[in-house]
Amino acid sequence: MxxxxxxxxxxxxxxxxxxxxxxxxxxxxxxxxxxxxxxxxxxxxxxxxxxxxTKDALIHEVFRRRLRDLNRRRLAALSAEEVAAGGAPVKPSRIVEAFFGVSIEMASDTQHGGATFMRLLGRTYTEPNEFVRKFLAEEYAEVVDRFMGALYRALPDVPREEILWRFHFMMGAMSYAIAGTDALQLFAGEFDDKDPARLMERLMSFLLGGLRAPLPATTAQHMESRRNAA
Amino acid sequence: MxxxxxxxxxxxxxxxxxxxxxxxxxxxxxxxxxxxxxxxxxxxxxxxxxxxxTKDALIHEVFRRRLRDLNRRRLAALSAEEVAAGGAPVKPSRIVEAFFGVSIEMASDTQHGGATFMRLLGRTYTEPNEFVRKFLAEEYAEVVDRFMGALYRALPDVPREEILWRFHFMMGAMSYAIAGTDALQLFAGEFDDKDPARLMERLMSFLLGGLRAPLPATTAQHMESRRNAA
DNA sequence: GTCTATAGACGGATAGAC
DNA sequence: GTCTATCCGTCTATAGAC
The missing domain is CATH 1.10.10.60 (Homeodomain-like)
Structure with a gap:
């Protein structure tokens, strides 16, 4: 045999x-x-x-193995929301929950290495290594495309660049929440409440508050002058 | 001579x-x-x-040189707000602006290396290297103490752990905004608007939206049961 | 303070037997 | 597919002349 x-x-x-x-x-x-x-x-x-x-190929495979699953689940979560919305734009909060919910879910999986990987991934978004950034971009291309498209449809009046920035801020907040807990432990002593459900609640409140915040004055002015010109 | x-x-x-x-x-x-x-x-x-x-000592000195100035300016900005408030608690938005305003200010200084350093610093908060995290914690001890104290006084009804988490989220959003722009460039193509003043506006809108967001349901319930017990 | 030269350890990668 | 043995490059750190 x-x-x-x-x-x-x-x-x-x-x-x-x-x-x-x-x-x-x-x-x-x-x-x-x-x-x-x-x-x-x-x-x-x-x-x-x-x-x-090579070592680089090994690094690549460490990411490919998990990212394939992670992003497949993110896309599935968004598709489910789109089906539920039945043609109408999906609510922004639902879009954000689809993306970051799956992320936190994987970060909570301490049994199969998901937690380890998500901490690694959070740090890698800002990794200087060029080839790492390159294949990350490739792996994320479809997901970014789909989620940005959904947000543009959900928020047709908000300039796309503004949405892009806010998504960027959200990614940062999440990544630190997952990858950088050690940092804040050092800053602030105890940080015992690591229950993933509560982290998800806390993070989601914060992210949605940021996403829904009034637009900056300069952006609002730009939109105003555009509206008057039309 | x-x-x-x-x-x-x-x-x-x-x-x-x-x-x-x-x-x-x-x-x-x-x-x-x-x-x-x-x-x-x-x-x-x-x-x-x-x-x-040694190389480690060099790394330490690279950080010490800038952090001393950065944190001195942060503390001065907070002190100025406290003086202006004249004994009353400083408004949360003012506290956040003091901390992150100085950060963005340094990140905008492309002439004297401040921009380079802030990108390095943003990545270093999640640095795995133990000795780096250790001296970062030491350099930040006073600043964290002062700013957290100010936030606790400004938001006496919000549980301290909640404030700590939200500050953590804010640090993440800022660090990505500064350190990880490359990442999002790869995600989303062009990202031409790098004007620091607009970044500051955008970031501040987002951060304050997150800070002021309604507390998560679980936290609110905890507070409710406490209030009833009293 | 600045230089050359080098020690001494460790890195990734491979050849070739099994 | 797995192993041993080894090549060869690069690293940090230092000794010692100037």
Whole structure:
């Protein structure tokens, strides 16, 4: 049986990915060596190169594995809202909940590594490494397109650039909430309430408050002069 | 004259710090070697160790140099508001403006490296490196203490943990706005409007909207049951 | 204070036996 | 697919002349 011969094969690949994910999260890409990864995964050093080729390819695969699932779920959540709305624009709060709800959900999954990955991902949005940013952009292209489109339809009177900025702010708030809790622990001592349901509530209140905030004066003036010209 | 002998000395130190700051921002700490730094600063490799001892000490000094000024200005801005309020609690919007206004101000200074540093700092709040987080916490201790105290006084009915979380969200939104613009450029194509004054307006609208948002249902319930018990 | 030269450790990657 | 052994580059840090 080929089962006996290849029994360990798929498991080895996954063990490498799991170890790499955890170590990248804890120490960053550069500070994590292949030897640390293979040591934690209990596999041979050469196995990484056999399975993934290079360290960069391994990094790429760590992200691809999770992002595929994450973004598929985000798109499904948005589609469900669009179906429920039956042709009408989806409410902004629903759009935001679809995107960030799935994110927090994955960040709450401590059993299958989702929490580890989301902390890693939050930090990686601002990663200097060029090739990392490049494949992140590729993986996100469809999701950004769909969610931005939904927000533009939901808020036809708000300038698109304004929506883009606010989405950017929301991403930042969420990423810090997930990735940077250590930072605030150091700032403020205790931070014991890590219940994901409460985090989701707190984050959603904040995000929706920000999204619904009055537009800045300059933007409002621009819109005013446009309206008068028409 | 000792001027002749030591003429280059203070300049060398600053050149090293400037080069390190820019390279840390562009590539991260680990990916930036001493050789890259000395190459860009046009100084000898051994000069870094002579002036700073170790690479970690150099990293520390890159932050200390700017943070001292940044946080001094934040504290001054808050003090000015407290004086203006004359004993009464400072309005939450004024407190937020004091903190983030100074931040955006420094992020707008492209002449003296403030912009570079703020992008670096934004990324560093979630830095995995332990010793970096440690000295960040030390540098921020007084500022966090003063600003949190002001917010507690301004919002005596809001649970402190809630204020802490919202401040955390605000820090995330700001840091992404400054450090992660590249990320959203990749997400969304053009992002041409980088005028700091408009960024400040946009960010402030969003932050204040989030800060003033209705409290999450669970928190409100907790407060309700407390009030009934009293 | 500044330089050259180098020690000494560790990094990613690969060749080739099994 | 897995292993050992090793190449070769780069890293931080330092010794010691000037």
């Amino acid at each position: 080929s089962e006996t011969t290849h029994k360990q094969t798929p498991e080895t690949r996954e063990r490498i990915l799991d170890a790499a994910e955890g170590l990248f999260m804890a120490h960053g890409f550069e500070a994590t060596s292949m030897r640390m990864i293979t040591g934690m995964a209990h596999v041979n050093l050469a196995a990484v190169n056999y399975h993934f080729g | 000792s001027e002749t002998t030591h003429k280059q000395t203070p300049e060398t130190r600053e050149r090293i710090l400037d080069a390190a700051e820019g390279l840390f921002m562009a590539h991260g700490f680990e990916a930036t070697s001493m050789r890259m730094i000395t190459g860009m600063a046009h100084v000898n490799l051994a000069a870094v160790n002579y002036h700073f001892g």
